[in-house]
Amino acid sequence: MSAVIDKVETGTSGTPRHQMAEECFTLDAGLPTGPVSVEPYRSPEFFERERERVFKRAWLFAGRIEQLPEHDSYFVKEILICKASVLITRSKEGKVQAFHNVCSHRGNLVVNKPCGRAERHVCRYHNWAYGGKDGALLGIPDQKHFFDVDKKSLGLTPIACDVWEGFIFVNFQKQPEVTLAEFLGPFGTTYAGIPYFNLDETIVIQADFKANWKLIADAFAEPYHVPSLHPATLAPGFAHPEDNRYARPLSARAHGIHRHFSAYGNPHYVPAPTSKVESLVYIQDTGGVLGGDASENAQGVMNHPAINPTKNPNWSADVTWIFPNFNIDYSTGGFWIHEFWPVAYNRTQWTLRIFIPKTASIRHRLQLEHYASRWAEVVLEDVTNCERIQLGLESGAKDHMVLQDAEMLIRHNLWVLDKWMKADKVADALK
Template sequence: MSGGLDAPMSTPHVIDEDSFTLAANLPTGPVPVEPYRSPEFFELERERVFKRAWLYAGRIEMLPEATSYFVKNIEVVKASVLVTRGKDGQVRAFHNVCSHRGNLVVNTSCGKAERFVCRYHNWAYGCETGELLGIPDQKHFFEVDKRELGLTPIACEVWEGFIFINMQKSPEVSLLEFLGPFGRTYANVPFFNLDETIVIEADFKANWKLIADAFAEPYHVPSLHPATLAPGFAHPEQNRYARPLSARVHGIHRHFSAYGNPDYVPPPSSKVERLVYIQDTGGVLGGDASENAAALAAHPAINPTKNPNWSADVTWIFPNFNIDYSTGGFWTHEFWPLAYNRTHWTLRVFIPRTASVRHRLQLEHYACRWGEVVLEDVTNCERIQRGLESGAKDHMILQDAEMLIRHNMRVLDKWVKADTVAEALR
């Protein structure tokens, strides 16, 4: 017998010829949520993903001159990483660990130094190659060979000014192989407004993928950001649900292009925004008017459909790094796991030096708007984590505009199951 109250209710499925999901050859069924709440899966991620993938460490501007350095703490792989620029201009990375007793050598976040001295017993290391320069009272050690006791190197490569590291002692693939088609597609994108950064960071009681997912789709914009983003990124008639202009996979990486409302102007009640708003720089996410905007928009990777109603591109480099572009410049997100249900998130918005009083007001408004938007995004993730950990649901139902999330889960599944990185990249 069929029908009646016991019959399942469903919405008829209509195949969309413009479906981002189908174009990416992805399945369309429910996606398991166990990877968001499982301590065991988190350990698989630690070993199979973060200890094998190339990880973003910083921008080249963080090493402005020879002997500059910065320290990157990466809790998920339990590493303190010292990134340096030698007198030869080469960028290198080392474990920030003394060869004597395992103490952390450098305890400041950044600076300049021709040598690094461990303050436990004053063992000294060079900034160039991490070589051991000196051991106090060396004559009372037994069979010590300083040539074998330098800082332990970490594989380090630079792509388009972005510094990546790999925690494998001998990486299975190069950075360019890891980036694959993404690296080729986004090569030579012009980066500008590199003078200063607005940095917002926080720890959240949520799985790292939930934080990443929050920035991976615009479907939530009308409901979660009704007053901040929705007026500029949706349209009551033309694009009510902020559907992306494009969404594509690039090997293990991915992007979507966000819609921008061409009719948006700040409402009369937004008096400060009306003073600083510039229509041609990404609306509410445009921080600066710049002659560089045209060169950015002309790059074939940016807004690849060249839709005139474009506002921003979100690119997600697997596993945990976003580079996002608008005509006002670019910004980055880092989603660092601390535990299966804890994440350290960092947003860096790159901005120019202030050129006038109005310009300063514009940039301050820009920073405040960013704070409003991301607070709405990431605080919601803690509520999702509580919901998932309740066990009430075992799957999530993803819409076509949430294709990036679906793709990430598929790639992640391959990485935790693959015995080699080459297999994971296929």
């Protein structure tokens, strides 16, 4: 089964049963409205093709520049889907570079610490040393007993690497067919210039679980499930029984191969009188229960034209999904990012990194604990749910799923994914 989306020929022939008074995100994005195949979520063959056609050709998020605070700083990023250990460094000249973390001698992994600072990286197998400019091979112990060895050709193998707005991306094509700027396309220009803040402190939540990577990406791509799956953790802040019962997005748009939706925030939200601890520790903001920043930093984000593009006053957060597996989310309280890393067709490693302000006081620390705990509970609800969906899809009971308008981002992802699976040239997959 090759087609990801059935009935792809038109965006108008499928008449939505429900005529919505508001704009239709799906039709506005030029997408069809029919049911979509679930094969991409359960097929091992599809997964292997995804590895080759998507993950080995797309630009992939690998880290933030704050992870390289000085020259000679480095960190190692394991990218399992590409079977790669990636050494990312900042050179003396300030250039961010990526290399395969693999020794030219016998193929061992060179660096075995997650991060640090070093002028030279030494493979401990036989002490071959790398460093300097462009991962050059600096020295070979007992070199005279090698045969015609050419040190210049034995540096670390480079991986294409580029930085956008402080986000480091890598590309596993030896000569990437498109630049990072071309890959990001209109997303990269629309979302340029957002003032990021609180980037030095993070809460990190991780899960290694039994579901396809797209199921968890999908979970963060639509708020329609918030009232039902997250009734206590999120619904009070992100839905409203009369104003917005199903947490319909304020906007949802495609930006080339990438996409966003703006989430509603319940402006009437206050902790219930019985929620004594929440009342005790929380900084209240414009309705987002996922943290608030009392400083003026958040205002700079909210004023940016890309954020909450309709400038709806009942806004809480923007979810942006950079194809294939990366989210940058912007809220009234700051930022968080998701990495959805495929391991197998039915296994995913997910990392959520929430950027937080430095702890300022006892009460602030209590609020951060509540914030982290609420997040972990949301994540628990989603992970448990994704594992159930995987079981349901693998049962073979259903060949398709039906998506409503608020689930436009999922449809758009499958649409873009289908193009990447079919296109022999990356440029064609970007069209």
